[in-house]
Amino acid sequence: MGAAVLITDAAGRALLVEPAYKDCWEIVGGCVDADESPRQAAVREAKEELGKSIVPGRLLVADWVPPRPDRTEGVMFVYDGGTLDGHGTADIHLPPDELRSWAWCDQEQIWDRMSERLARRITAALRAKAEGTMVDLEDGFHTH
Known part of the structure; x- marks a missing residue:
């Protein structure tokens, strides 16, 4: 089980991180630890990966x-991680052994940088955030 946060900027771009250990980019998140809820894991991963609460x-x-x-x-x-501006990103501190960089990415950049499965999930999350809905997916595809 995994948990992540979708952080966007005012233009609706997603904050993606570039892992040091693989080729495709991701959003902030990771595995849920034992005795931890998905929401708690999302909080922990944001702190570990961005140095932010x-x-x-x-x-x-x-x-x-x-x-x-x-x-x-x-x-x-995938939880709504809120919207950050330039002031909110000034104190991002990436763990160098885990992440190379981060970037604000629009839809085209998401599809260029992420695996197809992850791009489907993040595209659905962006739409859910914009529309005020929640989406049920199977392997990144809508279930209905």
Whole structure:
């Protein structure tokens, strides 16, 4: 099980991070630890990855992820991480052993930098944030 926060700027671009250990970009998040709720994991991951205390808002996406050869099935929760401006990003501190960089990305950049599965999830999360809804996905696809 995993949890993440979708942080946007005033233009509606998503804050993506570039992991040091893989090629595709992601949003801030990670695995839920034992005895930790998805919301608590989102808070912890934001602190670890950005050095910021983010209070997640409402749930935007619940995405069932099917098993793969190297992983069991799981569920990924994406929470609204709020909107940051230039002042809010000035104190971002990335862990150099985990993340190379971060960037504000529009829809085209999301599809260029992320895996197709993650791009589907983040595109759905952006739409849910803009429309005030919550989306139920399976492998990044709408269930209905």
